[in-house]
Amino acid sequence: MTRHKLRIIPLGGLGEIGKNMMAVEYGEDILIIDCGMMFPEDEMLGVDLLIPDITYLLEHKHKLRGIVITHGHEDHIGALPYILPQLDLPIYATKLTQGLISVKLKEHRSLIKARLKLITPGVRFQVGGFKVEAFPVCHSIPDAVGLIIYTPLGAIVNSGDFKIDYTPVDGRPTDLSKLAKLGNEGVLLLMADSTYSELPGYTPSEKIVGQTLEHIIGDAPGRVIIATFSSLISRIQMVIDAATHHKRHVFIVGRSMRDTVKMALELGYLHDAGQVLCTADDLKKYSHSQTILLTTGSQGEPTSALVRIANRDHPEIRVHQGDTVVISATPIPGNESLINRTIDNLFRQGANVIYGSRSNVHVHGHGSQEELKMLLTLAKPRFFMPIHGEYRHLVIHAGLAKSLGIQESNIFVMDNGNILEVDGEKARIAGKLPYGNVYVDGLVLGRHAQVILRDRKLLSRDGIVVVIVALDKNKGCLVGTPDIVSRGFVDAEHDGTVINQGRELVASTLGKGHHTEQSAIHTRIKETLSKFFYEKTKRRPMIITTAIEV
């Protein structure tokens, strides 16, 4: 048997939090782990989302054997609707993850009939030449798994997103014994979640949130409105449990959460023995002190139910004095101001808002430093690659591994597109794919998105000025007066002075001359106006000139 080199190529999720994807290649087989999306950063104006760059996979289509998904969060499944039409592969996932993938593909009206294969933790399955086994991990969604991939060179472990919770709500803790056993047998390479590697200590158990919600709901004088992520199924279960205990009815507000709850009830991941879940039609039947509203919008998303409620903009629900609002989530970096504004608006309307890390209404789903050390200690990998995190998280995680005695030369802090090549003995970074971001902007999967984004940035800063001149087709001289239209620059409607002066300036610049060289005209108009506008306004709008020949 020929021994090949093993190649591990992260295609997303390194140096960033989101759009996780990883290729594992051995000989003629490539297995893909996860297929996530990521929300754009502020300066990516107008972009809807980012997905991994799969150029390498498209170039090696004949080797692709399947996509294994670790859990059902957007940053692990969100790119499927965009990538499945290009890579029609079987998808391996646990039951709830399958349910969430189906909801997602339905949302996108995907015509692809996804080939979903059910996996069961502890039961090995074959993906091309790879033997794979999933093991349960705790995360902020049920049915999350880590993966063991058995290769001829040794076992590879991918932790997925994980934390260690001895008292998880679904009673299914991270399988530490499995990891310990594997560690004793020998792990070639560990790839582990670095998202919270900055945090010392241990991440608290989800249980603490249940206790807090129980108290809040018990003490609330009026209605309770709880905002969380729709994928936080254990959180939803806690609300149902507390509602049952305190004889309240739970109303789900918003389509995405309704869809998820319906699916999770059907698949048995949510239980409503007390039948406290109600439909919106019943909302008026119960008094405020008998009511809990469960909604999305914990990130201050402008179109979410919570934000519309906070802005007095929701068709049915108004906040009243005496309402208690619980924000059961932490801000995703970049969303802080949106969330703060929502909290302020809820306070303005007399609600008591409970939020923030000190209120114990949320714990996150990733391991802190001591948990990361525990995984490293149990798995005892020969090689280590921190994954899932911005660059500093990877560096800090690498530092933890080093502090536990893993040789620095065996630790690989990588970028997306880097290729880790492993033979039985050694590992090294063997190059880098030309790696780009793929922007989803409407329907367009932009290849030249950088230009569009640069223009949007310029437009957003100082606006645009469009100059239209008509030239005589034969003589090349100016016909009539130039026209100037501007947007986002000065307030031309209330004070047209600058624009009018600009128009005169263009006319006098072109004068009565004969202009045969169009590009020279454009340059002259741009230079003259640019200087003039800057002097008058200290702004530099984008200037576009267009000459019509008549």
Place this chain on the structure above:
Amino acid sequence: MTRHKLRIIPLGGLGEIGKNMMAVEYGEDILIIDCGMMFPEDEMLGVDLLIPDITYLLEHKHKLRGIVITHGHEDHIGALPYILPQLDLPIYATKLTQGLISVKLKEHRSLIKARLKLITPGVRFQVGGFKVEAFPVCHSIPDAVGLIIYTPLGAIVNSGDFKIDYTPVDGRPTDLSKLAKLGNEGVLLLMADSTYSELPGYTPSEKIVGQTLEHIIGDAPGRVIIATFSSLISRIQMVIDAATHHKRHVFIVGRSMRDTVKMALELGYLHDAGQVLCTADDLKKYSHSQTILLTTGSQGEPTSALVRIANRDHPEIRVHQGDTVVISATPIPGNESLINRTIDNLFRQGANVIYGSRSNVHVHGHGSQEELKMLLTLAKPRFFMPIHGEYRHLVIHAGLAKSLGIQESNIFVMDNGNILEVDGEKARIAGKLPYGNVYVDGLVLGRHAQVILRDRKLLSRDGIVVVIVALDKNKGCLVGTPDIVSRGFVDAEHDGTVINQGRELVASTLGKGHHTEQSAIHTRIKETLSKFFYEKTKRRPMIITTAIEV
């Protein structure tokens, strides 16, 4: 003597963090407290800064007696260059604050000869009909004061920005005895800083940062680069002290910090007995282990020295393996991603970066809940108005006051422009000024800025399409082919299909018809193209049409 009502009107700093300004009016006198600016929020595209709306002050110019400044931070002095030309008033400030105001006016090349009046804590001074006394408070800048304003109806206390630090670096703690004495004599109204009212407990002393910096500098194998705010003069002193102790030389990088350090040395707020401060020319004389660089850029500001260093974009300074970088600041909300990116880039270049609240390299300058309670307990005010903070901070601060036994009806959570009217016995909110934001955008103090900002937002989202048609002046029919120019919409340079199809669509829509009604043409083109572009791209660019008659 006629007894007037006292009117307190916050003109900025309520429901927001920044652009603090407050008017205190009694009879024929108005005294102004602070004159700050604020950085715009993300969606205020292209706006440079925000300043308070002073319409009310301009309408009552004859009553204005002076501006008293509590300390030299931007959110308390930053609007002076914009407002002094409109309100030529004497400015009362302590010595360092005066120095910072002078630096600021010089930066703006202000032609106004500011009438600066020196105030000394504990020494009463007269501003129109008001007797005023400043008392020292601790904050993240020396020479900060709170104010006592003696009015015929009683004493008003404005805390300024404050924390309680028993071991401040400048040896000048908050004057608790003064406040206690005043509380016993009776305080009519307390207005107090709410910025950190969300935080339980006490804010740590600045001293802890000195100890941490001392350790970091002592242990660092190579160069140390420390980024902080130029106004954090006590922090700069600590660096000088630690450098002296560890025999290192300190180089100030960046103009604003150099200006501040120079001024603070001259005024005696910084001491460099060991003469460790060097000029940039000497940088090459010393080895890395003898060097400390002190710079701004702790907020990830794109043009700052630190960010340029992190991006390998600085003309002189490169980060090397073995460098230690200390980010001695916390992110101002909204700046998180910029700072994180800077940290990531520094790590990428091999630096060890020390940052974040757990590293003790920064403490903030505002009181936490126990300090706020202490002030309320000492001052024992009849009426209380939480100031300086977003709405939730004010509500939480009001809750603390209530928990200490202040009657709810005597606590006023207000908005900018609200008028608090106080007679000897009662206080009430007696109306609201029509209050607007004033945007500084280049030179323009925009009155109709909302329109400009709305357009910039639209432009930034889906770009712009400009359609130019030429019409025969007599017959009203289309001449030649329509022209379409787009920016930030699709990549017309690499794939002009959508734009070309749009052009044909406009031509066929207008056909050979005679168009006498210009507005009808614009509407038809817009509707047709808007629908077409959305179908093709799922984006809705701004569409501008312009018809030239030839």
